[in-house]
Amino acid sequence: MKEFITKSFKRELLVSFLGVALLPLIISSLFLIQMFKMKLDRDYQKQDMAQVQQIDEKLTTLFENFRSVTEKLAADEQIRTTLAGKGGAPRSEVYARLYQETVGLRERAEVELYTPDGICQYSTGTELFHTRLLPYWGILKVSAAHPDELIIRREQKYTGEADVLLRASRAIWDEADNPIGFVVISMTAKNFEEILRGDYGTQDGVCILNNFFETVYAAGAAGREDIGTVLRGRLLAGERLDGSYQGNRVYISRLGETGLVSVLLRPELFTADTIRSMYSVLLVMAGASLLLCIAVSERMSNHLSWPIRRLNLAMHRLQQGELDTRLTFQRTDEFGQLSDNFNTMAQELKGYMEQQVSQQKKLNDVQIAMMQAQLNPHFLYNTLDTIKWIAKANHISELATLAAKLAKILRTSISKAAFIPLSDEMELVESYTEIQRIRFNGRFTFSYDLPQQYAACMVPKLIVQPVVENAVIHGLAECEEGIICVRVSGDGARLRIEVQDNGCGIDPERMELLNRREWDKISGHIGMYNVDTIIRLHYGEDYGIRVEQPAEGGTRVVIELPAGKEVSERV
Amino acid sequence: MRRKMGSGLAGLLAGIVGISMLLSGCGQMTGQADLPPEIGEDKKLILYTSHKAEVYGPIVKEFEERTGIWVDVHAGGTTEMLEAVKASSGKQACDVMFGGGVESYEAYRDYLEPYACSQSDLLDPQYASPEHTWTIFTELPIVFIYNNKLVSEEDAPRSWEEFLGDKWKGQIAFADPRKSGTSYTALSTMIQITGREGSMDIEDTLNQFTEALDGNISAGSGELIKEIGDGFRLVGITLEEAARKEIAAGLDIGMVYPLEGTSAVPDGCALVKGAPHPDNAKLFIDFTVSNDVQNLAMDQFCRRTARTDLQRDTENVHALGMLEIIPFDLEWAGRHQTELLEQWTKRID
Numbered sequence: 001m002k003e004f005i006t007k008s009f010k011r012e013l014l015v016s017f018l019g020v021a022l023l024p025l026i027i028s029s030l031f032l033i034q035m036f037k038m039k040l041d042r043d044y045q046k047q048d049m050a051q052v053q054q055i056d057e058k059l060t061t062l063f064e065n066f067r068s069v070t071e072k073l074a075a076d077e078q079i080r081t082t083l084a085g086k087g088g089a090p091r092s093e094v095y096a097r098l099y100q101e102t103v104g105l106r107e108r109a110e111v112e113l114y115t116p117d118g119i120c121q122y123s124t125g126t127e128l129f130h131t132r133l134l135p136y137w138g139i140l141k142v143s144a145a146h147p148d149e150l151i152i153r154r155e156q157k158y159t160g161e162a163d164v165l166l167r168a169s170r171a172i173w174d175e176a177d178n179p180i181g182f183v184v185i186s187m188t189a190k191n192f193e194e195i196l197r198g199d200y201g202t203q204d205g206v207c208i209l210n211n212f213f214e215t216v217y218a219a220g221a222a223g224r225e226d227i228g229t230v231l232r233g234r235l236l237a238g239e240r241l242d243g244s245y246q247g248n249r250v251y252i253s254r255l256g257e258t259g260l261v262s263v264l265l266r267p268e269l270f271t272a273d274t275i276r277s278m279y280s281v282l283l284v285m286a287g288a289s290l291l292l293c294i295a296v297s298e299r300m301s302n303h304l305s306w307p308i309r310r311l312n313l314a315m316h317r318l319q320q321g322e323l324d325t326r327l328t329f330q331r332t333d334e335f336g337q338l339s340d341n342f343n344t345m346a347q348e349l350k351g352y353m354e355q356q357v358s359q360q361k362k363l364n365d366v367q368i369a370m371m372q373a374q375l376n377p378h379f380l381y382n383t384l385d386t387i388k389w390i391a392k393a394n395h396i397s398e399l400a401t402l403a404a405k406l407a408k409i410l411r412t413s414i415s416k417a418a419f420i421p422l423s424d425e426m427e428l429v430e431s432y433t434e435i436q437r438i439r440f441n442g443r444f445t446f447s448y449d450l451p452q453q454y455a456a457c458m459v460p461k462l463i464v465q466p467v468v469e470n471a472v473i474h475g476l477a478e479c480e481e482g483i484i485c486v487r488v489s490g491d492g493a494r495l496r497i498e499v500q501d502n503g504c505g506i507d508p509e510r511m512e513l514l515n516r517r518e519w520d521k522i523s524g525h526i527g528m529y530n531v532d533t534i535i536r537l538h539y540g541e542d543y544g545i546r547v548e549q550p551a552e553g554g555t556r557v558v559i560e561l562p563a564g565k566e567v568s569e570r571v
Numbered sequence: 572m573r574r575k576m577g578s579g580l581a582g583l584l585a586g587i588v589g590i591s592m593l594l595s596g597c598g599q600m601t602g603q604a605d606l607p608p609e610i611g612e613d614k615k616l617i618l619y620t621s622h623k624a625e626v627y628g629p630i631v632k633e634f635e636e637r638t639g640i641w642v643d644v645h646a647g648g649t650t651e652m653l654e655a656v657k658a659s660s661g662k663q664a665c666d667v668m669f670g671g672g673v674e675s676y677e678a679y680r681d682y683l684e685p686y687a688c689s690q691s692d693l694l695d696p697q698y699a700s701p702e703h704t705w706t707i708f709t710e711l712p713i714v715f716i717y718n719n720k721l722v723s724e725e726d727a728p729r730s731w732e733e734f735l736g737d738k739w740k741g742q743i744a745f746a747d748p749r750k751s752g753t754s755y756t757a758l759s760t761m762i763q764i765t766g767r768e769g770s771m772d773i774e775d776t777l778n779q780f781t782e783a784l785d786g787n788i789s790a791g792s793g794e795l796i797k798e799i800g801d802g803f804r805l806v807g808i809t810l811e812e813a814a815r816k817e818i819a820a821g822l823d824i825g826m827v828y829p830l831e832g833t834s835a836v837p838d839g840c841a842l843v844k845g846a847p848h849p850d851n852a853k854l855f856i857d858f859t860v861s862n863d864v865q866n867l868a869m870d871q872f873c874r875r876t877a878r879t880d881l882q883r884d885t886e887n888v889h890a891l892g893m894l895e896i897i898p899f900d901l902e903w904a905g906r907h908q909t910e911l912l913e914q915w916t917k918r919i920d
Contacts, residue, residue, distance in 0.1 A: 134870060136863045137633060153636070156629065212635045236643050238609055 010301035017293040025289055029282045040269050052251045052264045055199050055206065060256045062195065063168070065105055067150045070170040070183045072101050083113065083181035084174050098122055108191050114140070114182040143169040144179055152258045154210040163188065166216050192217040205248065205265030213261065221248055221265045231263065247271050307335040314342065323350040377414035381407055398438055405431040413462065422488065423455040429464050429486065436472050444472065444482030454488050457495055457564045460534050466527025467499045467557050474524070475503030475555050495563040502554040506547060514547045535561050616642045616851040619656055621649040622670035626872055634858050640851050649752045653679045656843055665843045666852035669859065672752045673698065673839040676705045677905040684842040686853060690860045693878050697898065698837045706856050707837035709874035712811040712894055713757045715827040718802050727891055728806050730830040731764050735779035744798045744807035746789045749912050753792050757808045759904040759911065760834040764897065773911055781918040788919065799824050815873035828892035834899035837877050
């Protein structure tokens with residue numbers, strides 16, 4: 001993946017842009033959503049709490065009312081005498097007391113008087129009643145066991161429909177502390193509905209549970225499924241009680257001393273739907289910025305990579321030899337400068353190439369001329385041969401010798417080989433001296449000493465002859481009995497060729513210049529210069545020509561070069 | 572240097588994400604005060620029951636109120652719950668099995684822990700488990716019922732033999748003994764009473780009875796009574812408790828105590844082996860045989876107490892004949908269950 005990205009400048013740019021554009025967007029959006037959610041949650045929670053409190057207060061007041069009413073009824077003299085079965089007041093009188101005490105309560109609950117056996121004797125209910133409660137079971141048992149206390153319990157009518165009731169009971173005692181009956185207040189779901197109506201919204205749920213989380217009353221969202229069972233299950237499983245339930249927030253609070261629990265369900269502000277739509281907005285925004293990133297990075301990378309591509313292409317064309325390649329960026333930034341530099345470079349390259357071509361052309365001309373000139377020596381050689389034979393035929397032996405020697409020299413000099421055996425060179429030198437001896441009427445003698453082991457050493461052509469010529473022309477200029485002697489010696493690796501004459505010698509100043517190779521300060525001796533230059537070009541600075549002045553007089557020129565070393569033409 | 576920058580940036584991002592997580596965490600409910608504290612294990616009881624909600628409901632609620640113990644009720648059919656007891660053995664998932672005929676308990680005695688309840692010497696010795704493997708709860712006689720409108724008192728079936736002849740052929744309502752424990756008890760009672768000379772001949776009785784049924788099987792005990800009330804069937808065999816409850820609720824059916832007598836196999840209650848809350852379980856078992864619960868069973872559930880000292884005449888419902896309890900062979904019924912049901916299947920399907 002990373003490799004894939006780093007392979008393209010465009011992709012690198014895109015990834016960077018995505019990082020810069022998307023990350024802050026997503027992080028700030030998430031942050032915002034959470035903040036928003038938290039704030040709203042807190043606000044609504046406060047509001048919900050107030051509502052819970054309102055319901056709780058209402059019920060607590062009601063139960064307070066129960067307490068005072070039952071207290072009064074249990075203490076009522078007339079009721080007590082009647083229940084105790086001591087004759088007492090007529091039935092209507094008891095009812096009158098009952099109704100009098102329960103003003104304001106009757107429409108909210110049914111108030112009844114029971115005998116100790118659990119038989120209902122008086123009821124504020126409007127219907128016929130034949131209720132019987134078991135004195136050994138449920139609320140009456142608890143009530144009997146706790147005198148002077150109002151007992152509130154969830155009860156169920158086990159016969160017929162399983163109607164759930166909330167009952168409050170207080171035992172009535174006579175002076176001798178014998179139980180004579182019970183005041184029982186019963187509330188049905190209908191009563192709760194009337195009391196709590198308007199305290200919760202249509203979306204909400206209200207539920208009243210007993211201390212074992214069994215439903216006493218449930219309405220709205222809480223009525224659809226038994227929230228009591230759900231909460232009881234949570235409690236038994238040790239889970240969070242107030243965790244949200246079916247998209248509702250759950251508020252639980254105790255109702256004072258009654259042991260009852262009130263539960264309010266409010267729909268979650270942030271249902272999965274709202275959250276989803278918030279996140280989809282975020283997603284759309286992220287998508288939009290993604291597209292923007294792609295577009296901008298495309299443009300940016302084109303802006304950057306287009307000139308690079310162009311430059312790359314131009315370089316390539318230049319390599320292919322298209323020297324007229326030029327870049328035209330209408331830009332003033334670094335890329336503009338780069339294109340200008342490129343153009344300058346190409347221009348200079350073109351000039352240089354043109355110069356090279358013209359030089360090569362000149363060189364070619366010279367070569368052609370030289371090749372044309374090479375035709376002549378063969379003709380000359382043949383002509384000389386002809387002269388030799390004519391001279392012999394006419395018995396002009398000197399002319400024949402001259403022609404023969406000259407032809408020999410000419411043959412060697414026109415041969416294509418740059419290196420020849422030292423013996424050949426010496427033969428050429430001998431031929432040359434023969435000719436010169438005839439020219440100068442035998443004023444000098446020439447001899448050479450070539451040990452056999454050096455005869456085959458290859459040396460550059462015409463390196464001894466110019467030195468000998470120099471000796472003939474300069475050394476023996478005014479000498480009648482000149483002697484020129486060439487001696488070849490060596491120490492295996494190094495070849496030493498000495499050319500010595502017995503002539504007038506050499507001016508020491510001139511000799512110094514020669515040995516220091518300051519040729520430009522010396523006139524003449526062009527042959528010596530050539531020899532020295534050739535040797536040094538071929539073999540390096542260690543070799544070349546040295547001039548000495550022997551004690552017996554004359555001049556000795558020493559040519560030094562490697563023995564038997566032939567250097568390839570190229571060097 | 573670049574590396575360092577990268578890790579710094581990552582740290583910053585992690586910080587921001589962390590803070591937003593933290594904030595979202597705070598967004599949840601601020602704890603609500605005065606919530607009930609967590610319930611300790613010493614205040615819990617896991618109850619498996621095959622009773623109907625109207626039976627176990629009041630008993631469990633009263634038990635909770637009196638002891639402060641929270642009862643986690645799992646209800647279902649007798650066999651289903653006993654199988655669950657079996658499956659939960661060693662997993663500490665169940666404390667008490669409540670309900671279901673004690674003959675079923677016999678088959679699962681390996682998973683039950685014997686416990687002699689506080690009132691064990693007052694329980695009916697005919698059915699009480701001698702090893703205290705279970706504790707009997709109430710006794711449930713099997714009776715005949717008939718449609719009051721279509722069958723006159725004179726014609727009403729009085730004897731078990733009448734169900735084996737052609738007299739009520741195709742008119743008998745009877746639940747499938749493979750599904751209903753009560754029905755199996757009724758069937759084995761019939762065999763024990765009508766079997767030739769006390770030989771308990773399964774095949775003979777089954778042949779005659781299934782012929783008389785003529786392939787009509789009721790879906791369950793509840794549907795059986797309804798079929799009689801609707802006049803869909805004329806006569807049936809069911810529990811006294813169920814019949815009396817329906818009659819009290821106003822259904823126009825008649826009830827007959829069989830001439831030859833009948834069984835009154837009790838339902839039971841037992842401590843499960845390896846119970847996680849054995850002390851609470853024992854409290855509950857004691858509670859089921861206490862005076863108050865036994866009285867409630869008689870007063871509210873039309874049941875007969877298993878306590879010898881609490882027997883009282885509860886007959887406020889008109890019935891033909893007199894209740895006579897035969898010595899029902901529980902052990903035989905348990906032993907022959909598989910065989911009998913196989914024979915039944917052969918004849919019915």
